[in-house]
Amino acid sequence: MKSTSLELVPQIILRMVASGVATSRANISRQTGMARSTIGHHVDQMIGRGLLSEETAREGQRGRPSLGLRLGRSAGFTIALDFERSFTHLALSDATAALLDTEEVRVSLSSSPTDVLDLVLASAKELLERNGLLNEDVHQVVASIPAPVDFVNGVTAHRYIMPGWEGFELRRSLSAYFDAPALVDNNANMMALGAFTEGGPAQLPLLHLHLSMGIGAGLITADGKIHRGADGSAGDIGHLKAGGNRDLVCICGKTGCVGASASLRAVITQLRIHDEDSDEINDEHRLRGLIKSGDPAATAAVRDAATRLGELTAELVDIFNPRTIILGGEMVRLTDEVLAGIRSVVYREALPIATRNLSISMEPMGKQLALLGAAKVGALALLS
Ligand SMILES: [Zn+2]
Structure with a gap:
């Protein structure tokens, strides 16, 4: 199982960069009140671990070039899944919770869970490949389903709404495929969180x-x-x-x-x-x-x-x-x-x-609130 366990200061730095609150060493030092040398030491280590990358960015047209921090590949990615009755929507996200790329599969939830997962996981593979990523870059999976969920065990719980899925261990299946932690939640919760993230x-x-x-x-x-x-x-x-x-x-x-x-x-x-x-x-x-x-x-x-x-x-x-x-x-x-x-x-x-x-x-038209919510849950997990 992959993990990005962080000590306190790197975690603070990563959160600031992910949220866009601060994207330079000087800015982080100013906002945290920590010495520039301390922040510099941690940032160097984080760049070494691939958690951050540093690129030249120009502040305004006339400003002198400065070095801007961005999330590195090792900060990890989330695969967000929104299972709907006739479609499953997928998104690639990271610790910023932004939907970096999306995909959709036409598949009915009245099919068996294994048939649905075969199609959805093939689509996830394409999504990762298209973005130059591998399974090992996925550090969190979050799935939204249109039925009550046993949130603790990640088991779908309603035979009327998703017949054939009752008792299916969706969380375990997703976690095993990606070799990463997975969470399964009800779509109403994910949409509410997506609406909050938007507004x-x-x-x-x-x-x-x-x-x-x-x-x-x-x-x-x-x-x-x-x-x-x-x-x-x-x-x-x-x-x-x-x-x-x-x-x-x-x-x-x-x-x-x-x-x-x-x-x-x-x-x-x-x-x-x-x-x-x-x-x-x-x-x-x-x-x-x-x-x-x-x-x-x-x-x-x-x-x-x-x-x-x-x-x-x-x-x-x-x-x-x-x-x-x-x-x-x-x-x-x-x-x-x-x-x-x-x-x-x-x-x-x-x-x-x-x-x-x-x-x-x-709700606003054209917004995939459940995916936004799932990406947010993923981002919080990546930063914890
Ligand atoms: Zn009833």
Whole structure:
């Protein structure tokens, strides 16, 4: 197993360079208050170990050339993986948490875990080769999956959402392939962290709701940490009763769960869109077509789901008092009425003190929030 265990001063230097806070010896010395000779000694050693590299950089047009520090190859790289229902997105990242290069594989999670991993790992190999890197340069792997995760053991835990994956030791498989530590987390947590990384600390506490075939939430606390709860299952909000319908049976076998009445899957079921020739992607496409053509039944069903999601969100606002709520997933992208419906119920139903400075918005388009979150987790691990 590879490791970049660092003593305290090199770790501080690496963090400063990775975050862009300081990128020269003089700057590091000024900001840490440590003697230039001390910093110089450590930087020389770190360059020797390949953790840093030093290149001539010009400060402004007329400034005299100075030496700028950058991360070296030995500081390590992260492979970030975002397993979605029909695609897996991959990213190469480093201790800066930036997405250096990305790749995607079209593969359904209804395939067996070994079939999915074969394709994804082949794609990871291409990603590394394209960037002149080897497996040994990967010091951390972080995977995001659209299902509850046993975070401690890295085991996927839900047979309804990812059939055939229940109990599959994804973390162990990834760790063995790359010979590096691996982490597996729920996509709602990774998207919440990605949203925080994009928008900064002024948004905290931040609640990210993923409204898709299922309903999930990720909470980033006021001090910038993912709230996973005691067993890693926090945020599995699709089975809360707020916004639910007591007459409907949920995939968990209980009645009244909000996921059974207000998820995309629930709307598709209610409108009887699904047939034997169709898969989830087709179903969603058909629903989108009905909404676009102004079909009254589809419009009413989505509006009702938005109201129910608003009731759920209002309760979450009262419990967590977030500063920011970001809504993502196919459900919010169906029509503007979903965001409008959720907002109106929240501002009407939640405690006024909790909505006074509350912002509710859609996640930015074109941002791969789960990958950004996974890259951030990877960067923190590389710098620890
Ligand atoms: Zn349920």
